[in-house]
Amino acid sequence: MRSTVISGLAELSAMKSSGDVTALGLYCQVAREAAADAGLERGEIDGLLIHTPFDGFSLYWPTVLADTLNLKLGFFDVVELGGASAAGMVWRAAAAIEAGLCNHVLCLTADVFTGLGGVRDLMPGQRQEYEMPYGASPPNGYYAMVARRHMHQYGTRPEQLAKIAVDQRTNAMATPGALFGSKPLTIDDVLNSPMVCDPLHLFEVVSPCSGGAGVVVSRRSAAKSAHAPISILGAGEAGSHLNIARRPDITHSWAQDSAAKAFAMAGLKAADMDVAQLYDCYTIAVLILLEDLGFCAKGQGGAFVAGHDLTWSGDFPCNTSGGQLSYGQPGGAGGMIPVVETVRQLMGRAGERQVLNASKGVAHGNGGVMADEVTLVLAN
Amino acid sequence: MQRCQGCSHWHWPAVSRCSECGAWDPPWQDVPIEGAVFSWATTWHPFGGTEAIGVPYTTVLVALPHADNRRLLGLWEGEEGELSMGAAVVGSVGATMVGKTEVPSLRWRLAR
Ligand SMILES: [Zn+2]
Numbered sequence: 431m432r433s434t435v436i437s438g439l440a441e442l443s444a445m446k447s448s449g450d451v452t453a454l455g456l457y458c459q460v461a462r463e464a465a466a467d468a469g470l471e472r473g474e475i476d477g478l479l480i481h482t483p484f485d486g487f488s489l490y491w492p493t494v495l496a497d498t499l500n501l502k503l504g505f506f507d508v509v510e511l512g513g514a515s516a517a518g519m520v521w522r523a524a525a526a527i528e529a530g531l532c533n534h535v536l537c538l539t540a541d542v543f544t545g546l547g548g549v550r551d552l553m554p555g556q557r558q559e560y561e562m563p564y565g566a567s568p569p570n571g572y573y574a575m576v577a578r579r580h581m582h583q584y585g586t587r588p589e590q591l592a593k594i595a596v597d598q599r600t601n602a603m604a605t606p607g608a609l610f611g612s613k614p615l616t617i618d619d620v621l622n623s624p625m626v627c628d629p630l631h632l633f634e635v636v637s638p639c640s641g642g643a644g645v646v647v648s649r650r651s652a653a654k655s656a657h658a659p660i661s662i663l664g665a666g667e668a669g670s671h672l673n674i675a676r677r678p679d680i681t682h683s684w685a686q687d688s689a690a691k692a693f694a695m696a697g698l699k700a701a702d703m704d705v706a707q708l709y710d711c712y713t714i715a716v717l718i719l720l721e722d723l724g725f726c727a728k729g730q731g732g733a734f735v736a737g738h739d740l741t742w743s744g745d746f747p748c749n750t751s752g753g754q755l756s757y758g759q760p761g762g763a764g765g766m767i768p769v770v771e772t773v774r775q776l777m778g779r780a781g782e783r784q785v786l787n788a789s790k791g792v793a794h795g796n797g798g799v800m801a802d803e804v805t806l807v808l809a810n
Numbered sequence: 811m812q813r814c815q816g817c818s819h820w821h822w823p824a825v826s827r828c829s830e831c832g833a834w835d836p837p838w839q840d841v842p843i844e845g846a847v848f849s850w851a852t853t854w855h856p857f858g859g860t861e862a863i864g865v866p867y868t869t870v871l872v873a874l875p876h877a878d879n880r881r882l883l884g885l886w887e888g889e890e891g892e893l894s895m896g897a898a899v900v901g902s903v904g905a906t907m908v909g910k911t912e913v914p915s916l917r918w919r920l921a922r
Contacts, residue, residue, distance in 0.1 A: 578851065
């Protein structure tokens with residue numbers, strides 16, 4: 431993928447409500463902002479990847495958006511890997527460009543939060559029939575079971591998980607547009623927040639909201655951005671079951687496989703990364719990804735987060751825009767946060783929270799209950 | 811539970827064709843509803859679809875030794891304090907309202 435780059439980005443502020451604006455409206459806004467950021471005119475965009483928004487499933491979604499924006503496309507598709515969709519778009523766009531299908535691909539995510547009912551109705555039948563009667567249809571229950579198992583097998587402590595939320599909150603306070611960027615958190619605040627699904631507390635669980643984000647993947651020779659383009663050094667994707675509960679050991683995820691592929695392609699390892707942006711629907715997801723991507727050994731995630739400063743100015747900058755836990759989870763756009771923030775840091779555009787000398791970063795998306803995993807290794 | 815006639819693989823949820831060897835319509839086999847606790851979670855704030863179950867409720871994941879340790883979900887009928895990893899449990903079939911539909915569901919309690 432060395433002949434392709436990420437040439438632009440856009441990210442809307444997280445909103446509790448988008449008012450009358452639909453996901454289609456947010457998609458259009460993100461598309462215009464991302465194209466402008468990449469220095470591209472409408473006629474130069476010839477690729478489009480999106481995910482299915484919650485507020486209105488329809489066939490031909492990419493065509494609907496192309497029609498609305500008056501785009502003439504040579505490559506368009508839906509990427510549906512839950513929270514891994516955004517990261518999954520990036521390498522698909524790069525592959526399409528390398529195959530000669532197009533030059534500039536908009537990779538876009540947007541969602542408006544319309545209540546959990548809409549989300550539920552889009553869930554696979556297996557979940558509705560086999561999991562909901564046990565109260566476990568929601569991801570909450572499964573991530574809580576993973577957390578309890580991790581605590582049992584490795585002695586991971588609630589305050590170690592809570593520290594992830596605390597450090598990410600500090601990052602959000604330096605991030606314009608974050609939904610929870612005004613008030614700091616302490617470990618006690620997290621542990622004293624209401625139990626949502628024991629052992630996970632309220633501040634360890636993402637808050638759904640509305641928003642949108644995207645990047646532009648371009649042929650390197652055609653990139654026009656005023657910003658230094660970002661190289662895609664490696665990509666890996668892995669998964670097989672809808673649910674991690676089917677794995678022999680639920681404290682390991684397919685992220686081990688996606689990360690191994692991505693780092694091997696890049697010729698780098700986890701320790702070479704200057705920033706890590708890891709999908710964080712729950713604190714336990716971050717902990718498992720830290721282990722599975724190779725930042726520490728399996729079972730050492732608790733000690734790792736306790737022993738490192740995960741803030742933007744710390745010794746291990748992680749989820750430097752606050753992640754979904756503190757920026758907010760705008761549906762499918764939540765999965766774009768790791769991608770956009772990695773690109774922003776590597777372009778040197780992170781403002782107050784800029785990580786000094788950041789040249790390499792990993793962005794990781796996770797869909798389902800640690801089910802669909804996509805790792806991207808990026809560099810400036 | 812379904813057990814494949816071709817390769818002996820246990821299936822849950824039910825399938826019309828074995829994902830391992832491709833055999834059609836794996837037959838059903840009676841399995842004692844007993845096993846060991848693999849993990850559990852107690853919901854205080856439901857996510858949606860589970861409103862009929864009053865909070866807090868505990869969902870357990872139980873490994874079935876009589877079915878190659880395949881894991882089944884179920885609702886916990888005892889006190890949460892009774893739960894521990896590996897605890898021996900027995901189950902029964904109850905029912906849960908999901909929306910307007912009554913769906914059969916497993917209930918687990920400590921084996922005595
Ligand atoms: Zn079989």
